[in-house]
């Protein structure tokens with residue numbers, strides 16, 4: 001098990017970390033123990049859920065107003081607010097026209113699904129009839145993304161993020177608010193690698209944990225969401 005520092009600042013990715021990966025993004029409910037666990041963790045430590053989802057969607061999945069109230073960062077750093085779906089700040093909405101144009105040009109392949117995220121969108125090809133062909137078509141589409149937006153590839157998904165915004169910039173800013181805490185970051189996907197790198201570059205020591213398989217710069221690894229839940233219990 002990764003180390004359990006006594007004064008942690010917990011950063012928790014959502015999909016693949018607090019909720020198992022499933023075919024339908026709208027059906028990615030958390031591990032059954034997660035809502036109660038989060039509610040107890042926030043009484044003991046600062047906790048931030050950090051996700052590529054928009055916060056409204058995160059709120060729906062975590063039970064909305066009836067679920068735990070945890071600080072949250074959405075859209076890979078664009079939104080800040082709360083896990084019940086409340087948005088306090090949105091970094092930018094200046095790309096509306098480009099997003100509309102790109103959305104209209106998403107390749108029309110069978111099984112390719114666009115997930116609307118308010119100020120952004122994601123294109124999933126997990127359910128595509130031919131995922132390799134869908135990925136190739138999406139790579140060509142991503143070549144047309146203008147400066148100011150960055151296409152980012154996750155688990156069978158590509159999404160657009162404003163340039164200069166990432167989970168890395170978000171966690172560095174939040175860690176600076178808690179210089180006396182040890183950041184502990186758990187994440188499973190490519191975009192979490194930005195956060196691992198940012199935390200490893202801090203003066204504060206940090207615990208970085210990759211969930212699942214795949215290359216990583218993280219210092220530790222847990223196999224799956226069940227193991228995440230067991231590890232988080234150790235902070236109570």
Ligand SMILES: O=P(O)(O)OC[C@H]1O[C@H](O[C@H]2O[C@H](CO)[C@@H](O)[C@H](O)[C@H]2O)[C@H](O)[C@@H](O)[C@@H]1O
Pocket residue numbers: 013014015016020021022023024025026028050051052053054115122124126154155156157159189191
């Ligand atoms: O930063 P995260 O909380 O890990 O969110 C990253 C993206 O996760 C979701 O997509 C992924 O999970 C889906 C549900 O398990 C899965 O079907 C999909 O293939 C994965 O890519 C979510 O839909 C995206 O909006 C997030 O950006």
